[in-house]
Amino acid sequence: MENQVRQLMTLCVLAFFGSSVSAQSYETAQDAFDARAWEAAVKLARAEAVEGNSNSQGLLGQLYHFGQGGLPKSSELAVMWYSISMANGNTAIEGLYNGAAFVFNEEQLKEIEAKATNCLSSQYKNCD
DSSP states (O other), rough: OHHHHHHHOOOOOHHHHHGGGGGOHHHHHHHHHHHHHHHHHHHHHHHTTTTTOOHHHHHHHHHHHHHOOOOOEEEEEEEEHHHHHHTOOOGGGGHHHHHHHHTOOHHHHHEEEEEEEEHHHHSSOOOO
C-alpha cells in the first residue's frame, strides 16, 4: 500500500513538474522508473545523464536495453551508456554492462567503446 501511495505521489509530481526536468533529481528519475512511468524516466534520466550523473547514465542504459519510454531497444546504446556510467564511477552497473555486452564480439565492443569515449569527450553532445 505504501509503495502504491509513493508511486501515485511520484506520478502527480511528474505531471505537475513535467516540463521542468532540470529541477528534478536522479531520485525522481528512479522513482519514475520504479513506477513504470517510462517516458518520464527517460526525460529525467537523460537530463541528469548529460550533466554527468553516473547513476542516471546507468538508468538511461537500462531504458535503452529494454526499449522503454519510447526509446528503441538497443543493446549498443545500452552498452555505451553503461560504459559511460562506469567510467564516471558507477561500478554497480557492471553486471548490466556484461549482460548487454554479451551479444557483441571484440571488434563491435571496441566500436561501442569509441562511441562512449566520443560522448564523454564531447561533454555529452555526441551520444545518440
